[in-house]
Amino acid sequence: MAIATTSARDTNLEAQQRLGELLTARDIDSLDEIFATDVVDHDPAPGQPDGVAGIKEFWTTFLSAFPDATMTPQVVSADDEHVTVVLDVEGTHTGEFQGIAPSGKRIKVRGIQVGRFADGKLVERWGATDEAGILTQIGAA
Structure with a gap:
């Protein structure tokens, strides 16, 4: 009898x-399920602390600025070590973002994230979101 196994990719x-x-x-608070405590963020936000604490701080800040934000994957690619996601980010600027008062304006930008996983946890991430596009769309650039 064969035993079903889950690949690292899966x-x-x-x-x-x-x-x-x-x-x-x-x-x-549950992002610890996914991120290793000492995850290395190769593209942190300005002033973002290291590790999963920094990841949590980023998302808390971003979702305070864009509380209705949605992240819609457009392309997902994976191997046994990495997952790459190209996504659309949409939301309404109703909270402070990078010192910019809420504008009430909607944004839609593209982002990409590459994560390296080990034992089912994200241990390194690289990524970029069209920050210039966000600033332009909220009227700050």
């Missing part, structure tokens, strides 16, 4: 999907 994709679920639910 485990990583499941973790990436769970990350999306946590962000959709605004369950920032």
Whole structure:
């Protein structure tokens, strides 16, 4: 009798999907489920602390500025170590963002994230979102 096994790729994709679920639910406290405590963020926001604490701070700040934000994956690619996601980010600027008072304006920008996983946890991330596009759309640039 064959025993079903889950590949590292499948485990990583499941973790990436769970990350999306946590962000959709605004369950920032549970991001420890996905990110290693000492995750290395190669593209942190200005002043962002290291590790999962910094990831949580980023999302708390971003979702305060854009509380209705949605992140819609457009392309997902994975191997046994990495998951890459190209996504559309949309939301309404109703909270302070990078010192900019709420404008009430809607944004829609593209982002990309590459995550390296080990034992089902995100241990390194690289990413970029069209920050210039955000600033332009909220009237700050």
